[in-house]
Amino acid sequence: MKNRYLEADLIIVGGGSAGCLAAIRALELKPDLKVVIFEKGDIQYSGSIARGMDALNIVAIPNFTTPELYVEAVSMGCGGILDAPASYVMAKRSFELLKKLEGWGVYFPVDKAGQYRTLQYHAKGRFLTAMEEPNLKTMISRLALEKGAVAVNRVMGLELLMDSGRVAGVVGLNVRSGELVVCRANAVILAAGGTARFTLPNSGYLYGTFDYPGNTGDGYVMAYKAGASLTGMEFSRRTLLIKDANMPLLAITVTRGGRVMDIFDNIIMENECHSLSRMEEAFAQGRGPLRIKLSHLKPEVIEEIEHILFTTERPVQERFFKGRGVDFRKSDIELWPTECQLCGGHGMAGVVVNEKAETTVPGLYAAGDVAAVPKQHLTGAFVFGEVAAERAVEFIASNEPVKLDQDRIKAVEARCNRLADTSGREIDVRDFEYKVRRLIGDYVV
Ligand SMILES: Cc1cc2nc3c(=O)[nH]c(=O)nc-3n(C[C@H](O)[C@H](O)[C@H](O)COP(=O)(O)OP(=O)(O)OC[C@H]3O[C@@H](n4cnc5c(N)ncnc54)[C@H](O)[C@@H]3O)c2cc1C
The missing domain is CATH 3.50.50.60 (FAD/NAD(P)-binding domain)
Structure with a gap:
């Protein structure tokens, strides 16, 4: 060809x-x-x-938070391992970015006083800004x-x-x-x-x-x-996610008052989302399965969570939870550690x-x-x-x-032809991937 x-x-x-x-x-x-x-x-x-997407996770809104505070917060989240200038520039340009997206028609909800809806995601400052697009x-x-x-x-x-x-x-x-x-x-x-x-x-x-x-x-x-x-x-990076679905919901539920609970009903996280290592620890100590409880929340908050989960990021969640008979008003959401990325x-x-x-x-x-x-x-x-x-x-x-x-182009071509020729080594590509990823999981990460 x-x-x-x-x-x-x-x-x-x-x-x-x-x-x-x-x-x-x-x-x-x-x-x-x-x-x-x-x-x-x-x-x-x-x-x-x-x-x-339901949120821009980092926006330094003027007169509310600052890029300096963001650098402090993200540095805490990274154990201090951070080249601060890049994080600073990002936070500094973040509000201008929000305004540009708004100009394109992206919807960022505001309250009656015209303030953007912000939630606590980082250890310091409310940088997570709700978006409905x-x-x-x-x-x-x-x-x-x-x-x-x-x-x-x-x-x-x-x-x-x-x-x-x-x-x-x-x-x-x-x-x-x-x-x-x-x-x-x-x-x-x-x-x-x-x-x-x-x-x-x-x-x-x-x-x-x-x-x-x-x-x-x-x-x-x-x-x-x-x-x-x-x-x-x-x-x-490994997180605990919805068991069998691996879809996002931690930030959406926990920042709105959802509780991450262990098997003994201890609250591991509530209203904040920066203590992921505590979840890993609890699981490793045999206090799993962990779960997210929403049933204590006001009906309108549960409705808001459902609205975001079922319309914005991965609408298939609605069918997933329905199929499993999980109603957030009565049942908790089971979490499980899954793949590393x-x-x-x-x-x-x-x-x-x-x-x-x-x-x-x-x-x-x-x-x-x-x-x-x-x-x-x-x-x-x-x-x-x-x-x-x-x-x-x-x-x-x-x-x-x-x-x-x-x-160089010829060398790439030769390599592709060599890899495409599977004669003598007919291993299904999915089997190959399965084995490589299993090896990485067992021995590398
Ligand atoms: C489930 C989920 C929920 C998230 N929720 C939020 C949130 O609420 N708020 C927030 O701020 N952030 C959120 N994030 C993070 C955010 O979405 C990502 O950080 C961001 O979208 C990454 O953008 P990207 O362009 O680097 O990667 P992507 O948007 O993933 O784009 C990478 C692109 O590269 C293509 N590609 C890959 N390899 C090749 C190749 N060899 N050649 C050509 N193309 C290639 C892929 O097909 C893909 O289109 C979320 C992320 C995930 C996964």
């Missing part, structure tokens, strides 16, 4: 939260810029916010395309190309046809998310992971092979970046869960998507165009 060749000023690997915001920002700054996005899935629905992903992907970005769906970035020590483009693989897609570009933004499929989920379903299962750590590998520094890879969004692992989203390789930027800005969540993906685009646009304007390294 012949390779497909594309030309761009800027290529973005991953069309999720960070990738879409990067494309939008680059084209706001320079509408005639050629921006290509390699997206492994379909940009309309891919990534951690496949549908909607069931169509967030389709909105941002549509905006990126309307501004002129070219999304190449079903193409998985495999390897970065280099030219005289700087990045020069990406070789990708069409996961449906097997075609290699080569894109020459003067700057690259890695926005391929974290690693959802790292160990096995407790449910036993290979792809039933908390994070988007298309996120398989490819960004880390590409950066590493190109010589970029990585950090915090030992901080794999690697992630800069909720965790602390990833590609080393500074507050300008620059990696250690010239012309290469990283934003979102692939980048090591600890616990940056969606705010970080959006803010650093924008920051990376701003720096990339400057870099492109002040550097000569790059050349393609045909030898």
Whole structure:
């Protein structure tokens, strides 16, 4: 099969939260810029916010909280292991980001006095700001395309190309046809998310992971092979999630008064969400199964929780709980420890970046869960998507165009052909993945 060749000023690997915001920002700054996005899935629905989202977890609202207080709070959450400038820049730009999203039609509820709804998520300060937007992903992907970005769906970035020590483009693989897609570009933004499929989920379903299962750590590998520094890879992250469903609900329920209880009815967490290690401890001490109790809450609070859970993030939860006969007014929600993930969004692992989203390789930027800005969540993906685009646009304007390294392309091609030829080693790809993830779970994390 012949390779497909594309030309761009800027290529973005991953069309999720960070990738879409990067494309939008680059084209706001320079509408005639050629921006290509390699997206492994379909940009309309891919990534951690496949549908909607219920909160921007970090917003420093002026006259209410400060970026300085946020840095203090996140530093406590990371045991002090933090490059503060990036977290500071994110918090400083977070309110401007909220206003921009509002301008696009994203709904942030306010009370009668016009104050945004904030909840206690961090050890200090109320930074989590409620948002109700069931169509967030389709909105941002549509905006990126309307501004002129070219999304190449079903193409998985495999390897970065280099030219005289700087990045020069990406070789990708069409996961449906097997075609290699080569894109020459003067700057690259890695926005391929974290690693959802790292160990096995407790449910036993290979792809039933908390994070988007298309996120398989490819960004880390590409950066590493190109010589970029990585950090915090030992901080794999494991949480207790809804047993068998692995879906988000801890922040939504506990910040609204839900209680995490152990088997002896001791309250482990209530009204705050920063003591995840206490849950792990309780489970390890044999005080599990843990569960979330909501039945003590006022009916209108339970209704609010149901509304968020069943409409915004993963609407399938409604059917899941109904099928199990779980009514939050009477029954608790069972939690169970499940798969480990690697992630800069909720965790602390990833590609080393500074507050300008620059990696250690010239012309290469990283934003979102692939980048090591600890616990940056969606705010970080959006803010650093924008920051990376701003720096990339400057870099492109002040550097000569790059050349393609045909030898490298041939080497990638040869490797793909070798891996595609399974004769003599007919192991089902799912079996292979199962075994690798089991090994990681048993011996690595
Ligand atoms: C279930 C869940 C709930 C969350 N809730 C909240 C919340 O309420 N508030 C909050 O602030 N944060 C929340 N977060 C965190 C937040 O959503 C993420 O931090 C953020 O969306 C990450 O953005 P990203 O662009 O790095 O990754 P993603 O949005 O996941 O995008 C990565 C993209 O890269 C693509 N990709 C992967 N590999 C390749 C490759 N090799 N080539 C091409 N494309 C590739 C994927 O298909 C995907 O589209 C939540 C996360 C999850 C998983």
